[in-house]
Amino acid sequence: MFATYEEVEVGATTTVGEYEVTREEILTFAEQYDPQPFHLDEEAAAQSLFGGLVASGWHTASVTMRLVVDGILNDSGAMGAVGVDELRWPNPVRPGDVLSIEVEILEKEPWREGIGVVPTRITTTKADGEVAQSYVGRVLYPMSGE
């Protein structure tokens, strides 16, 4: 998207998709990283706050990252990220949900010598329009000095 910090356009938006989250993938991720009953077991999930099997929030974040990398980062000069603010999961991802993301450049500011930080809002939406996740990533870009 942008090769250098100087090229980054505040206000730019992009949409990337799609990624279908299967029941099998929800279970595989949960078994390894988030083995809570509502991510692993249909019956326990039915009794939970979610009313059925849902993906781990960290799984939703990981799927989102795959869309960010394929659609944006690997065609950019981005050097990694310092961190993330305001990570929220307003609606859970359920088996078969198809996710897409919207990326919005919020601002840009110098970070360390030769590197700038670019707060970027990433919103993950399900096919039915519900927002599954949102956050602001603090992405690093190299300064060209030009």
Added chain:
Amino acid sequence: MFATYEEVEVGATTTVGEYEVTREEILTFAEQYDPQPFHLDEEAAAQSLFGGLVASGWHTASVTMRLVVDGILNDSGAMGAVGVDELRWPNPVRPGDVLSIEVEILEKEPWREGIGVVPTRITTTKADGEVAQSYVGRVLYPMSGE
């Protein structure tokens, strides 16, 4: 840890560990969810800001969650999480790093009817003492009404 919101003790701390992050697991996670060169390829990683192969921040978050679930959540009444604030990765996780976590209950407040939210700081540390990750999770607990 705590079955209900009423039982939650603000200021309580717990340590949980350990989890060794292997090179193979770093590559497997990155191939699926974060295929940036510094998570996949030793030579590209050597040229990056990180100076060598590092785990995806989302991988570090996922490993951390496994420690949180095994050590805390599955022995508690926790109902899930609304989201996460101030997620930071001050030092990258490299192949062979052994991670442990410290959990600190920061505060507690009502959320919706019958449910409270408990801001909880989760700090992930490597065996050499460097902090790999920190965040504040907003964890939900059921109110007993007692």
